Amino acid sequence: MHEYPVTVRIVEIASETAEKNRGRVRRIDLVVGEDSGFIGESIQMYFDAVAEGTPCEGATLVIEGVRPKLRCEICGKLFERKRYSFQCPHCGGDGEPTGIGKEFYVKSVELEIEDEFVKTEETVS
Numbered sequence: 001m002h003e004y005p006v007t008v009r010i011v012e013i014a015s016e017t018a019e020k021n022r023g024r025v026r027r028i029d030l031v032v033g034e035d036s037g038f039i040g041e042s043i044q045m046y047f048d049a050v051a052e053g054t055p056c057e058g059a060t061l062v063i064e065g066v067r068p069k070l071r072c073e074i075c076g077k078l079f080e081r082k083r084y085s086f087q088c089p090h091c092g093g094d095g096e097p098t099g100i101g102k103e104f105y106v107k108s109v110e111l112e113i114e115d116e117f118v119k120t121e122e123t124v125s
């Protein structure tokens, strides 16, 4: 259930951006790695309720999932982690964890300002 506070934070970030530009939020693109510790579906579920009454109300939340990848110790190739297996599909070596799949950030916030569209980049901190 820790997606609730993080959803609040996302709405705050996007709303601040909207207020600075005197606009409304039209769309938020969020990147959520499968190993980030957050579940995109839960954020999606909370979003409409949290956004109500803020400049994010009615905005579309688009969640981009990232599958975790391992890097092979032997051949150095990146490959998608399979359940119960860390084995490299190219050479059979052992895969080491990488940062891929741990991402969690707001990729972009699209605003509606009268008739023009502005896109900004913000990071969740």
Ligand SMILES: [Zn+2]
Pocket: 072, 073, 074, 075, 076, 077, 088, 089, 090, 091, 092, 093
């Ligand atoms: Zn390999």
